[in-house]
Amino acid sequence: MIEIFYSKTEKETENIGENLAKTLKMGDIILLTGAMGSGKTCLTRGIANFFKITQVHSPTFAIINQYNNQEYQLLHLDLYRIENIHHLDLDFYFNKKNQIIIIEWGEKIESLLPQNPIKISIEIEENNRRKMTVKTP
Numbered sequence: 001m002i003e004i005f006y007s008k009t010e011k012e013t014e015n016i017g018e019n020l021a022k023t024l025k026m027g028d029i030i031l032l033t034g035a036m037g038s039g040k041t042c043l044t045r046g047i048a049n050f051f052k053i054t055q056v057h058s059p060t061f062a063i064i065n066q067y068n069n070q071e072y073q074l075l076h077l078d079l080y081r082i083e084n085i086h087h088l089d090l091d092f093y094f095n096k097k098n099q100i101i102i103i104e105w106g107e108k109i110e111s112l113l114p115q116n117p118i119k120i121s122i123e124i125e126e127n128n129r130r131k132m133t134v135k136t137p
């Protein structure tokens with residue numbers, strides 16, 4: 001299934017993330033693609049809000065951030081700087097209970113994933129508008 005959403009502000013993008021989160025199942029993997037500053041982290045923040053996880057930030061130097069609360073674990077990867085994707089031990093990270101996985105620059109890892117991901121691509125249009133295309137397997 002393909003769905004398209006438009007957002008004019010950062011807040012709207014977060015809200016779209018929150019709404020998307022309602023449809024997720026534990027164990028889902030979300031691949032985010034889109035240029036720098038397109039809103040991948042912003043959308044991630046919205047998804048995290050739904051799971052009552054706050055303080056999601058851009059992992060500038062870290063490749064992986066894990067956020068936990070009592071119920072959920074959000075694994076947030078940003079592969080922008082990774083040179084060799086095979087250096088990541090995916091089995092180690094991907095097998096936790098109650099886990100949602102969100103991967104920025106996700107196209108780099110797609111072929112190594114254990115399951116089909118939900119793919120979200122973000123395009124920057126005029127006047128800060130963002131077009132988000134969500135493809136569910």
Ligand SMILES: Nc1ncnc2c1ncn2[C@@H]1O[C@H](COP(=O)(O)OP(=O)(O)OP(=O)(O)O)[C@@H](O)[C@H]1O
Pocket residue numbers: 007008009010011012013034035036037038039040041042043058078080104128129130
């Ligand atoms: N409609 C919009 N939706 C989301 N962000 C927007 C929008 N309009 C403007 N912005 C701005 O765009 C930037 C998006 O930043 P964000 O860190 O989410 O991007 P990113 O895709 O994660 O970038 P990077 O590839 O560097 O990690 C923010 O500065 C935000 O204020």
Ligand SMILES: [Mg+2]
Pocket residue numbers: 040041042058059078104
């Ligand atoms: Mg980011």
